Amino acid sequence: MKEGPDIARLGTLIGDPARANMLTALMGGQALTASELAQAAGVSLPTASSHLSKLEDGGLLSQRKQGRHRYFALADTATGAMLESLMGFAASRGHLRHKPGPKDPALRKARICYDHLAGDFGVRMLDSFLCEGVIAAEGEKLTLTKAGHARVSALGIDVESLHSPRRPLCKSCLDWSERRSHLAGSLGRALLGHFIDNGWARRVADSRIIDFTPEGERRFMAVFPVD
CATH class of the missing domain: 1.10.10.10 (Winged helix-like DNA-binding domain superfamily/Winged helix DNA-binding domain)
Known part of the structure; x- marks a missing residue:
């Protein structure tokens, strides 16, 4: 062997x-x-x-x-990231187990990936942060900038409490449906909790779908603009 x-x-x-x-x-x-x-x-x-x-x-x-x-x-989170990456690889090779159904558009729009936001909304959020300079990217490594610290704190998130030696603050996670990266790490988890706690979105029972209310979606688009 x-x-x-x-x-x-x-x-x-x-x-x-x-x-x-x-x-x-x-x-x-x-x-x-x-x-x-x-x-x-x-x-x-x-x-x-x-x-x-x-x-x-x-x-x-x-x-x-x-x-x-x-x-x-x-x-752990590493297991979730590994599975999401495998899903993306399988989708990119056409290895799909079923034809798209009624839930498919909702899953692709916004869903939970272990403990953070994925789908189109998850990718949009990271794209917006990168464009604004909230997060800096060096290859696959993501870092919250000084300006980003202030920006995220202004949303009502205690950034200092998110630092942990066991988990990165910001982490890139390959999105299986968008085949681009969304934001994982303790910041990604905190942001999803923020959306749910403030009534912007809710988890759909027995599903990975994150359902944004019309007002929640309007606020999300305003907070995370993209070119």
Whole structure:
């Protein structure tokens, strides 16, 4: 066996259709029970438990117990970013599992990507920040500028509280539908929370869709203009 990272094992874990469906369901950022994930994967509960055990052993999932239930979530933000990148790569090669349906335009417009905004709105937000100089880009590395610190603070976000040694403030995440980057990191998470907390948007139940109200969309477009 050759030395180095074992991408074959990772590919095997993600490549199983049932496990892929489970991971996709968890991209909404919410923890789900084994029963809920079994339904998402279209398998029995015992089969789902076997799949979940393999995903957890592979470092892709974490679990916590609450009462009689066990809840599963993606292991970390790196796992979510890896899955979003794979989705983008698959879409760019025409590997789509279904024809576009009624929900497809809404998903492409605005959706949650683990814990931050993705889709057309997510890409627009990052484009606007880059054009205004709020964020500076050096390759794939994103940095909040001094002017950007003031700009984001003016939105009502406590930037200082977002700094963490375990997670970057700004991170580029490849968007699977737009095939361009949107904003991840602790700032991306805080901005999505800001939109929801202030009534600009809401999460659609049992979906990754982020639904902006007409007034919320008007405000979003005004705050994040693009040429």
